[in-house]
Amino acid sequence: MKKREIIIGTRGSKLALWQAEWVKSELQKLNPDLKIELNKIKTTGDKILDVPLAKVGGKGLFVKEIEEAILRGEADLAVHSMKDVPTDFPTGLHLAVICKREDPRDAFISGVKGKEFHINSFKELPKGATVGTSSLRRSCQLMSIRPDLKIEQLRGNLDTRLRKLDEEQFDAIILAAAGVKRLGWAERITETIEPEVSLPAIGQGAIGIECRVDDDFINKLIAPLNHEETSICVRAERACLKKLEGGCQVPIAAHARLIKMQDSGYKIQDKDMHRESFIVNHASGLLVLDGLVGSVSGNRIIKSRIEGDPKDAESLGIKLAEDLL
Template identity: 45%
Template sequence: MTISQEKPLVTDNIATDQTTLNIATRQSPLALWQAEHIKARLEALYPELTVNLVTMVTKGDKILDTPLAKIGGKGLFVKELEQALFDKRADIAVHSLKDVPMELPEGLMLGAYCQRAAPTDAFVSNQYESLQALPEGAVLGTSSLRRQCQIKAHRPDLQIKTLRGNVGTRLSKLDAGEYDAIILATSGLQRMGLDERIRGELDVEVSLPAVGQGALAIECREGDESVLSLLAPLNDDISRICLIAERALNRHLQGGCQVPIAGFALLDEQTSELWLRGRVGSEDGTTLLKVEQRCQLSGTQSEQERQAEQVGIEVAEALLAQGADQILNHIYNK
């Protein structure tokens, strides 16, 4: 069951203190970095504003011995944060956008799409320089079916082994010799100051990024105009258009956050051309469907957002026409 199907209890309205803003965040080092980053930006914008972090442990943080796809996907990392919004214990929640389900609970919205960082996947290894340099039969660690299906399509000879835990835990498992190499999000490593662990970024032709990868999004209550006003300067228009297109693609495929769906959009600021690429693949990499589409955006910001969403839907329809639904249904049934 996805988070959008569950309806958290909504407590009675509590007046918001306009001089204070509470941020719900997970306790993992990367999540705390993200929340602290937004906290610092808000405090720089509004010196009189007191910003507090409300830390919590999510179900996804507690279950570390099972692949995410088998326990409900990455929506497990946001449910408790969303409940804090409903309970008015927090005013906003900071998320890695790729962890956010495609459908939000009624009453919540994404109030800001922040400027996107590196969207790519990073190759990390203590012995090998690149994915291509891995020997036949090497053990590669990843928690993502999206990465798995694309890498298996590129290197079917590799052994893919599930890798869970926060960034530090995953690196420790690599250092302990459990894997020959692992794949992590470039942005996560960079945000943690671990650039030196990156041997290289995977070409998007080899591993197209996840929908929303590299972007931070801020969730809040619908209709909370005072909070939306505070968040407005954090919005990045270019990133927002691209991310709307990507999420529309995933939503139309009825995809979650932990399925073999890739979606990556680029917007040319000079020409207003939006380029969206989408992929769906089987777990073993034997089937990898690819669709791309370009569209000239025009009109107001809201009109361009609608056009971006339509591009996402059309790319999803083209993937479905190639058989994406059969691949996804097989995975959901498992």
């Protein structure tokens, strides 16, 4: 491949820089002579920290300025957390690659008092305990299980949120496990919350790469970083989100997983639906997609599940959304 210098557009947070550096490293492993620079860009979501995301309004709060930089030629590609990426792109740009997913689950992190009293789960928090989260999705599901807890807004980068917890501004906080693990803070996690309890955000744990549609060099360069299984799952989740037309204003969740099969068919036990079904084997396995729409208070939550062939990922996502509407 022709030697060239390229620029990666990224936010300036520790996690965003970790992700951009990871992409840089992977590209240079494949292309040792390639020179790569990072262009750190402050987005609207980075600038407005005193208002809940649901009240800021709009979409693309953490990506718009980076996309504009690509269109101006100030960056060749952008590295995003997939849960921040809208389902529509500016003319001339596209989501070219979805990298291998980290742990998609939410992480419960107990504060100082929790450690003193050996609290190992959010279910063990005392009545009236204060839990910090910036996510309507998390607070909705948490309140549906523990309506006695006090949910308070928690904005800022991961290190800022952990610092606020250590300063005892909260009894506990809930974060995306992927970010905590990527920054080397896995030991801070008190409990990793299973999707059956807290269904993850669309795209949570996955890294996406956006670039110009007509930039053949960049599209070819980054193609090896695409992870097929993650791409199938995340595209199904995003199809559901697009059909629901959800942003940050409504509690929405969707999580897909690909079950690989060796035989012509097999039985699975669906604990949620209390049924057993026989699944015919597909070429790449079975795609199982769970979705949720809820009220902000957590008083009402609608859940649905759909299963099918991975090659129909996006149509399955749309069907799931229709079931939830």
